[in-house]
Amino acid sequence: MLEIKDLHATVAGKEILKGVNLVINAGETHAIMGPNGAGKSTLSYVICGREGYEVTAGSVIFKGKNLLAMTPDERAGAGLFLGFQYPVEIPGVSNMNFLRTAVNSQRRYRGQDNMAAGDFLKLVRLKAKELDMDPDMLKRPVNVGFSGGEKKRNEMVQMAVLDPVLAVLDETDSGLDIDALKIVAAGINRLRSPDKSILMITHYQRLLDYVVPDFVHVLAAGRIVKTGDKTLALQLEEKGYAGLNIAENAA
Amino acid sequence: MKLYLDNPEIAVNFEAVKAVLPGADQDRLNDRRRHAITSFSETGIPGPRLEQWKYTNLSFLAKENYPIAAKAEQSDEIRQYFDQSYITAIAGPVVVFVNGYFYPDLSSLPTEQGLDFSVFSQNPEAFYQSLQPSAGSSSLNNLNRALVTDGYDISIAADVTLSQPLQIIHIATSGTNMQSVRSRARIKFGQRSQATIIESFIGADDTRYWFHMVSDVILDRGATAAFAQFQVQGKKALHMTEFHSRLSDHARFNHVSLQLGAELDRSELINSFSGEDADISLSGAYLGRLKQSHDIVTRINHDQPHCRSRQLFRGVLDKGGKSAFQGKVVVARDAQKTNADQSNKTLLLDRGAVANAKPELLIYADDVKCSHGATVGEVDPDQLFYLRSRGLDEIAAKGLLTEAFVSEVFDDLEAGPVAEKFRKYTADWLRKEEMS
Ligand SMILES: Nc1ncnc2c1ncn2[C@@H]1O[C@H](COP(=O)(O)OP(=O)(O)OP(=O)(O)O)[C@@H](O)[C@H]1O
Numbered sequence: 001m002l003e004i005k006d007l008h009a010t011v012a013g014k015e016i017l018k019g020v021n022l023v024i025n026a027g028e029t030h031a032i033m034g035p036n037g038a039g040k041s042t043l044s045y046v047i048c049g050r051e052g053y054e055v056t057a058g059s060v061i062f063k064g065k066n067l068l069a070m071t072p073d074e075r076a077g078a079g080l081f082l083g084f085q086y087p088v089e090i091p092g093v094s095n096m097n098f099l100r101t102a103v104n105s106q107r108r109y110r111g112q113d114n115m116a117a118g119d120f121l122k123l124v125r126l127k128a129k130e131l132d133m134d135p136d137m138l139k140r141p142v143n144v145g146f147s148g149g150e151k152k153r154n155e156m157v158q159m160a161v162l163d164p165v166l167a168v169l170d171e172t173d174s175g176l177d178i179d180a181l182k183i184v185a186a187g188i189n190r191l192r193s194p195d196k197s198i199l200m201i202t203h204y205q206r207l208l209d210y211v212v213p214d215f216v217h218v219l220a221a222g223r224i225v226k227t228g229d230k231t232l233a234l235q236l237e238e239k240g241y242a243g244l245n246i247a248e249n250a251a
Numbered sequence: 252m253k254l255y256l257d258n259p260e261i262a263v264n265f266e267a268v269k270a271v272l273p274g275a276d277q278d279r280l281n282d283r284r285r286h287a288i289t290s291f292s293e294t295g296i297p298g299p300r301l302e303q304w305k306y307t308n309l310s311f312l313a314k315e316n317y318p319i320a321a322k323a324e325q326s327d328e329i330r331q332y333f334d335q336s337y338i339t340a341i342a343g344p345v346v347v348f349v350n351g352y353f354y355p356d357l358s359s360l361p362t363e364q365g366l367d368f369s370v371f372s373q374n375p376e377a378f379y380q381s382l383q384p385s386a387g388s389s390s391l392n393n394l395n396r397a398l399v400t401d402g403y404d405i406s407i408a409a410d411v412t413l414s415q416p417l418q419i420i421h422i423a424t425s426g427t428n429m430q431s432v433r434s435r436a437r438i439k440f441g442q443r444s445q446a447t448i449i450e451s452f453i454g455a456d457d458t459r460y461w462f463h464m465v466s467d468v469i470l471d472r473g474a475t476a477a478f479a480q481f482q483v484q485g486k487k488a489l490h491m492t493e494f495h496s497r498l499s500d501h502a503r504f505n506h507v508s509l510q511l512g513a514e515l516d517r518s519e520l521i522n523s524f525s526g527e528d529a530d531i532s533l534s535g536a537y538l539g540r541l542k543q544s545h546d547i548v549t550r551i552n553h554d555q556p557h558c559r560s561r562q563l564f565r566g567v568l569d570k571g572g573k574s575a576f577q578g579k580v581v582v583a584r585d586a587q588k589t590n591a592d593q594s595n596k597t598l599l600l601d602r603g604a605v606a607n608a609k610p611e612l613l614i615y616a617d618d619v620k621c622s623h624g625a626t627v628g629e630v631d632p633d634q635l636f637y638l639r640s641r642g643l644d645e646i647a648a649k650g651l652l653t654e655a656f657v658s659e660v661f662d663d664l665e666a667g668p669v670a671e672k673f674r675k676y677t678a679d680w681l682r683k684e685e686m687s
């Protein structure tokens with residue numbers, strides 16, 4: 001599914017990723033943990049093609065294609081989804097209109113016609129309900145005036161509607177209350193299937209209780225320094241990064 | 252250096268055409284026209300050194316003459332502009348002017364009780380009144396008085412609420428190249444009367460005509476006036492309007508405009524209060540590209556206490572577009588409890604576009620609430636990435652963000668045909684950009 005090899009990337013001339021290697025196979029769920037500023041969000045942005053994140057070495061192959069040569073929208077069309085750590089507010093564009101445009105844009109990439117208006121409406125309402133989102137919020141401008149938790153939940157509604165092949169979720173659990181966390185975790189679990197993969201970035205063991213990962217990686221100072229199964233997260237929770245001899249600023 | 256530019260040919264031309272101008276059989280009208288051309292000649296054409304005109308250079312008018320356009324024969328062209336402008340979802344009365352002359356064939360005059368409507372060419376008294384000199388008139392207003400061919404007069408009786416908006420359409424045909432088209436309007440809202448007036452300005456694309464119009468609107472106590480204007484003139488047109496409003500106690504004046512046509516566009520909105528507790532709301536969107544320039548000049552004279560004014564203007568400029576927003580609010584010493592708000596934002600879709608903003612607040616009273624904000628910026632890269640990460644390509648994402656940016660102007664409009672017309676024109680303009 002996704003194969004990252006010796007990935008180096010700079011932001012504003014500063015090297016942030018310093019040789020990331022990561023393979024995610026179809027059906028797998030991976031978690032990335034790591035200290036603040038380690039480069040986790042940077043990795044997610046590079047995967048999704050954000051401007052200003054310059055790849056200086058290495059490769060990223062997604063479903064056999066060179067991901068780095070594609071625009072962000074082409075990547076989305078190919079089935080990639082990024083759940084933002086900080087979802088963006090877009091005044092003047094309703095959630096509904098935004099979702100409809102997104103769904104139909106992606107269908108065009110795949111050579112499909114626009115979704116029938118009625119089917120679309122049904123789909124969105126169903127997904128909003130599954131994620132316990134007030135239908136009124138669908139009419140509101142994207143993320144404007146949403147609380148931190150509502151924004152994250154909105155990301156999950158978008159994910160559910162767009163139904164990606166690979167979801168990269170950057171701290172989707174931050175800012176959620178306990179009930180919301182369970183609802184969001186159920187949403188992530190619904191996406192899991194033998195032909196789909198998930199990469200979760202998180203600081204907390206708690207999410208991993210609900211969405212049990214196949215692999216846990218620790219990203220520190222721009223490299224993956226440790227990989228294990230779900231018990232690695234438990235060890236981290238208990239001992240912290242220092243306790244596992246992971247220096248926050250390892251050269 | 253002179254502030255005004257001379258073009259002696261204009262007065263010479265006036266002498267040549269005065270005998271054939273509408274109303275030339277009446278001496279008192281001729282006298283007013285003569286007075287107006289004399290006043291104009293005393294000053295001349297406003298030059299770029301005048302503060303108010305620093306963003307729109309009319310120097311070319313010192314050399315180019317723009318004789319008045321002739322009446323047009325019936326044509327498919329006229330019909331097509333009419334169909335493009337007339338909002339059929341509203342239906343109702345419509346008054347059409349072609350090349351500055353009333354065009355009865357496509358007009359259906361209002362007949363509602365309490366509404367007194369006439370076109371100047373059929374009402375000499377109203378025509379005469381509209382040419383009355385006024386202190387402080389601009390030189391171009393004087394030129395308009397000297398040469399105007401037609402226009403309209405509206406008077407709404409006290410306590411009358413018009414059941415339907417009135418539509419006015421000004422058309423310039425392809426036969427008007429290097430000619431001028433002039434119009435005037437006098438509108439009086441009686442006490443507590445209410446009406447909506449929708450005005451469209453449209454014309455031929457490959458024709459350089461000079462459209463000039465002056466409107467004078469008076470609102471009596473408690474009247475409510477709503478104006479919606481669509482400037483979709485031809486690509487090479489020169490479009491200039493002067494719109495004056497004066498409000499008595501408790502009156503409400505609402506003006507929304509869309510400027511997306513013409514090569515040179517100059518829109519002046521000059522407003523004042525003659526009573527207390529009155530409201531003025533001006534809002535508009537201007538969209539420009541390819542050598543187009545939009546110059547919006549607003550003036551609000553808060554001479555009376557307890558009045559409110561609100562201005563909201565949004566511009567979008569693509570490659571080659573230019574704009575200026577000059578918004579002046581003057582709060583007199585006695586105008587306590589004034590509330591004046593002004594916001595102007597311009598979105599640049601291309602680095603080569605130029606936006607100027609000149610908010611000006613002159614406040615002489617101490618107990619007032621006044622604010623203004625002006626920004627010029629590009630599409631927000633975070634928003635753009637967010638949309639693209641969901642599958643929208645760059646053009647679609649920018650289009651959606653631009654539409655959202657402009658929509659703020661129309662958000663206040665009651666949902667309905669007028670709001671839809673604004674949105675449709677805006678969306679069409681944005682789609683054209685996709686093609687270029
Ligand atoms: N636009 C930028 N300009 C300069 N430095 C940047 C920029 N974006 C990110 N960085 C730096 O890159 C480093 C990695 O940031 P990143 O957001 O990837 O960290 P993170 O692992 O996601 O941290 P957190 O756990 O706090 O979310 C940080 O030191 C950050 O300051």
Ligand SMILES: [Mg+2]
Nearest residue numbers: 040041042085
């Ligand atoms: Mg981060």
